[in-house]
Amino acid sequence: MNTSTETLRLGTWLASAIGLLLSLSAAAADALSVDVELSGIRSNSGHLRASLYDQAETFRKEGRALQRLSLPAKPGSARFAFADLPPGRYAVMVYHDENDDQTLNLRFGMFPTEGYGLSNNPKVMGPPRFADSAFELKSGSDTNIAIELTY
Numbered sequence: 001m002n003t004s005t006e007t008l009r010l011g012t013w014l015a016s017a018i019g020l021l022l023s024l025s026a027a028a029a030d031a032l033s034v035d036v037e038l039s040g041i042r043s044n045s046g047h048l049r050a051s052l053y054d055q056a057e058t059f060r061k062e063g064r065a066l067q068r069l070s071l072p073a074k075p076g077s078a079r080f081a082f083a084d085l086p087p088g089r090y091a092v093m094v095y096h097d098e099n100d101d102q103t104l105n106l107r108f109g110m111f112p113t114e115g116y117g118l119s120n121n122p123k124v125m126g127p128p129r130f131a132d133s134a135f136e137l138k139s140g141s142d143t144n145i146a147i148e149l150t151y
Helices: 003-029
Strands: 032-041 047-053 067-072 076-085 088-097 116-118 135-137 143-148
Touching (some): 032 047, 032 088, 047 076, 076 088, 116 143
Antiparallel strands (some): 032 076, 047 067, 047 088
16 A cells, blocks of 8 residues: 555544544533432431433333432432433422332322422422423533422
């Protein structure tokens, strides 16, 4: 091979590598987080379970959540974060799983018997809706939200 062919190949390889690095850094720049401050936790029984949703169709269906977190309960408040998120519209549901059965227990199939909370802290009559709890996660800025548990 001659030197000009090797130089051309090296230049092509370097351009590809730089392009890849730039696209990775752009994707990392849009990797955002939602930081949640949870208050009103009444006991250290069980765990706090939090779910992040990005679609109305999956909202409140914990098994279909975009991300799920769980941490031991402590009276008072707790902090947690959903990480590596693209910009978009999201909603958070949290509940205090006091009996550690990994489900939000309901009376008559509709009234929570364990503490629960939603992003935006909406007052709900009937099943909560995604639209009432949804918030925008905008490019270039993490989001902080506060949720108050209701028992």
